[in-house]
Ligand SMILES: Nc1ncnc2c1ncn2[C@@H]1O[C@H](COP(=O)(O)OP(=O)(O)O)[C@@H](O)[C@H]1O
């Protein structure tokens with residue numbers, strides 16, 4: 217057994233999911249090796265590590281210090297895994313190839329003979345994607361601002377079956393955003409995005425709306441890590457385990473967003489949920505008050521509902537992009553269609569379904585103005601349509617929180 221640690225080498229790694237992935241995949245402790253460019257040589261020639269995953273911006277920069285390259289690294293011209301061989305020599309490998317192939321295969325589509333647009337295809341990730349796709353029999357076309365095919369030339373490619381995003385457009389914190397409008401493509405079978413935060417990027421959400429299959433980058437991230445572990449330890453990690461670890465990571469990194477009628481328990485159940493799961497709780501109404509210096513009720517009474525809704529959306533844009541939170545929404549979040557994607561991009565949306573007769577209007581100017589029944593007529597259909605999961609209210613907020621945890625399949 218190696219006594220030196222494994223780790224991930226990069227420049228800023230604070231938000232890296234990699235240590236969590238290794239812990240879950242292989243019960244391995246994984247060190248974040250944050251180094252500046254001028255420290256690279258010393259790090260690579262030193263012996264404080266046993267093996268490393270390499271991330272941007274060093275996937276090419278490490279190459280001069282390696283003694284040999286695996287075929288994938290040679291072909292792609294970059295290295296994401298370095299293994300220390302028994303004789304001390306360093307071998308550079310590239311497991312992103314496997315990771316991306318795993319992602320494409322997860323769609324369950326026979327891609328051979330199809331054509332794909334690879335957005336950002338000339339960058340490092342784009343090269344990996346193009347190489348994998350070509351090996352799978354796909355005609356991969358690089359699209360980029362200075363590539364042979366630019367975003368202005370796409371009318372000639374309306375019939376492509378696949379679009380792959382390898383640009384950072386849509387990545388946290390500038391989200392939701394999409395590099396491309398899918399409307400003009402009439403023959404798409406899938407959209408792949410290698411971005412993994414948020415869980416659903418702008419282009420993926422548009423694809424969902426159009427009924428097109430999607431795959432996000434988290435599975436690739438876990439699959440490349442799994443093959444790196446195989447390279448370090450020689451132990452095989454099977455496909456089902458890669459999927460299982462991805463699902464767990466996806467569940468823990470996405471927010472849990474509670475929606476439902478005013479008084480249904482979003483705030484109180486959210487507090488309990490966060491406590492039970494060890495997560496941070498954010499009440500959207502409290503965040504609103506902090507941002508504007510006025511409570512929701514006060515804001516609505518003095519500035520009107522429309523101004524309130526505008527601020528509420530601005531608040532939600534920031535909140536919905538974050539990770540791992542329990543978010544208690546305001547009851548009126550469903551009144552603006554644009555709020556849906558702000559939640560859906562990185563949250564599982566849970567509707568709390570509490571009998572109307574139990575709902576109080578106290579301190580709620582909109583409930584008081586319209587009455588619970590009228591609000592329910594306007595909103596219940598929307599709550600149901602937005603929800604990934606509908607949980608019936610139990611006899612107290614704590615028990616409802618337990619039910620949410622059980623129905624989400626989370627441990628507490
Ligand atoms: N079964 C239950 N589930 C949720 N809340 C309940 C339940 N029974 C009573 N309550 C009470 O109802 C109120 C719900 O209010 P709140 O959480 O502010 O709702 P919302 O945020 O959805 O408007 C709280 O005072 C809570 O203690």
Ligand SMILES: O=C(O)C1=C[C@@H](OP(=O)(O)O)[C@@H](O)[C@H](O)C1
Nearest residue numbers: 477478479501512546547548582
């Ligand atoms: O139903 C609504 O339109 C509102 C519900 C409130 O949140 P709760 O549902 O938590 O009471 C709050 O966002 C605001 O007063 C408007």
Ligand SMILES: [Mg+2]
Nearest residue numbers: 482483501544
């Ligand atoms: Mg509330």
